[in-house]
Amino acid sequence: MSKNTCIEFKNVSKNYKELLALDDISFKIPKGEIFGYIGPNGAGKTTTIKILVGLIRNFKGDVLVYGRNISNDWKNLHNLIGFHPQEAGFQEWRTVDHVFKTFGRLSGLTSEQLEQRTQEILELINLSDVRYKKIVHLSGGMFQKLRLGQALLHEPQILVLDEPLSGLDPNMRFQFKKIIKKLRKSEITILFSSHILSDVQDVADKIGILNKGKILTIGSPEELQNSFHIGNIIEIIVAENTPLCENLEDLSNIEYVENVKSSKQLIHLKSDADIDLSITSIFELLIQQKCKIRTFNLVKPSLEEVYLKYVGGKTE
Amino acid sequence: MSLLLLFLDELKGYAKSKVMIVLWFGLPLLSFFIQFISPQTLEGMPISSLVALIVSSIGGTLSAIMLSTSIVSEKNRHVYELFLIRPVRRSSLILAKYLAVYLCLVIAVSISLTVGLLIDAITGDLIKNYLDITFESLIIGVSSMSITCSIGIFFGVLVSSVPLAAILSVYLGSQLSSIIILPTFFVEILNPGILALSLGVVITIFIMSINVILFSKKQF
Numbered sequence: 001m002s003k004n005t006c007i008e009f010k011n012v013s014k015n016y017k018e019l020l021a022l023d024d025i026s027f028k029i030p031k032g033e034i035f036g037y038i039g040p041n042g043a044g045k046t047t048t049i050k051i052l053v054g055l056i057r058n059f060k061g062d063v064l065v066y067g068r069n070i071s072n073d074w075k076n077l078h079n080l081i082g083f084h085p086q087e088a089g090f091q092e093w094r095t096v097d098h099v100f101k102t103f104g105r106l107s108g109l110t111s112e113q114l115e116q117r118t119q120e121i122l123e124l125i126n127l128s129d130v131r132y133k134k135i136v137h138l139s140g141g142m143f144q145k146l147r148l149g150q151a152l153l154h155e156p157q158i159l160v161l162d163e164p165l166s167g168l169d170p171n172m173r174f175q176f177k178k179i180i181k182k183l184r185k186s187e188i189t190i191l192f193s194s195h196i197l198s199d200v201q202d203v204a205d206k207i208g209i210l211n212k213g214k215i216l217t218i219g220s221p222e223e224l225q226n227s228f229h230i231g232n233i234i235e236i237i238v239a240e241n242t243p244l245c246e247n248l249e250d251l252s253n254i255e256y257v258e259n260v261k262s263s264k265q266l267i268h269l270k271s272d273a274d275i276d277l278s279i280t281s282i283f284e285l286l287i288q289q290k291c292k293i294r295t296f297n298l299v300k301p302s303l304e305e306v307y308l309k310y311v312g313g314k315t316e
Numbered sequence: 317m318s319l320l321l322l323f324l325d326e327l328k329g330y331a332k333s334k335v336m337i338v339l340w341f342g343l344p345l346l347s348f349f350i351q352f353i354s355p356q357t358l359e360g361m362p363i364s365s366l367v368a369l370i371v372s373s374i375g376g377t378l379s380a381i382m383l384s385t386s387i388v389s390e391k392n393r394h395v396y397e398l399f400l401i402r403p404v405r406r407s408s409l410i411l412a413k414y415l416a417v418y419l420c421l422v423i424a425v426s427i428s429l430t431v432g433l434l435i436d437a438i439t440g441d442l443i444k445n446y447l448d449i450t451f452e453s454l455i456i457g458v459s460s461m462s463i464t465c466s467i468g469i470f471f472g473v474l475v476s477s478v479p480l481a482a483i484l485s486v487y488l489g490s491q492l493s494s495i496i497i498l499p500t501f502f503v504e505i506l507n508p509g510i511l512a513l514s515l516g517v518v519i520t521i522f523i524m525s526i527n528v529i530l531f532s533k534k535q536f
Contacts, residue, residue, distance in 0.1 A: 055397060088395065
């Protein structure tokens, strides 16, 4: 294990009776990295997370945090981890302040530390105005922030987020991601699980794709885009007052061009296409056809397409 | 440490709950009305004694329902996950709930009985012998409540449906708690108070041990 490794899963498997939830998964997360952990519902993300936070103890393999095995050293490691669960609720009679007091004390904070951290966290998650409000009166977004707040209360070095953006409106998602980006500066290591790739792609340093209990691939967003070749697309946008091309079907005769969608102004190239040669040929033909070209882009496959290819979904 | 913290936490929650507010005020009120609508004794049994048994039976049943339904609801809403990722023993979560509700209940029943005894004192009906019988009834009542509460927790831990937990707690909770006085019907030399207390403690410890084992095996 390198000195920089914060979390390491080594050959971890977990069964629920006959259902194999995790099948021999191994991965490492370096210190200070945001690791996007994505996969469809039922892929095994929550099981992985529950093992890491100590909610599941009976599993095969080893999980190390800073080189220490969580199965043997959980009493000393739990304080390093903050957990934002996917569904966990709070008892309805509690106020926001009371939630912080209870979980802060259970995490071992003193009264002074608790007061200071409560103020800091409430400010960070923008809930200072509702500190003494009962949690039943909070909106869904506030509730989600409260889950994040309790996870950060004891200044953990590792933050585990299980579907933190599910059910949030676009504004709240933006705010939440903003908080995560702020946390990045404090060098906290974040495991961010989601079944929606767009949730993690603009915050994650690395992304791991999980399906049916197996890790299919791990890499940075760029590496994932480059590693999975799903064909190149050329996008042409012409001036509005001119038709794209009078004889667009002529483009299909160019070597490597697979199909042309005039309505979307997209040209799909064959997977073995010589891109430079294809682009030159296409350009020449378009100029010959007197097309007024506004933009001409080589579109790479999106991460969403890469993800869907991995987990067996279909792209449009 | 975490048990004390959780106990005080639960106490704060339950003491303000609607069911407990009903018990805090409802049971003394019930005691007050029973004193005025009933004759002074029922076949030699003082009214205060009857009050002790009635209020503890009602209080115990309501508490069992409250405990079972709140545990089922908290399980379904994944409330315990946030506790269990911290250094909290599962047994502490269950024991804290039991102790908090039981304490609230004992206080509510004690207030009701004090109201009854005060009325007896004011009306001049307070006789030392009655005081002893009433105290014995209180012992039987709190022992029975202890069993009912532990049964409420048992169904809360065991089932996943709120209505089912409530129904089982009402029917089986009150039925099973009455077994503590059954032996006195057959063996007259047994002191009902001491017997109820002994059986109450033993049965409660037994059921609570099962509760702790079941709760420890739950996957959250």
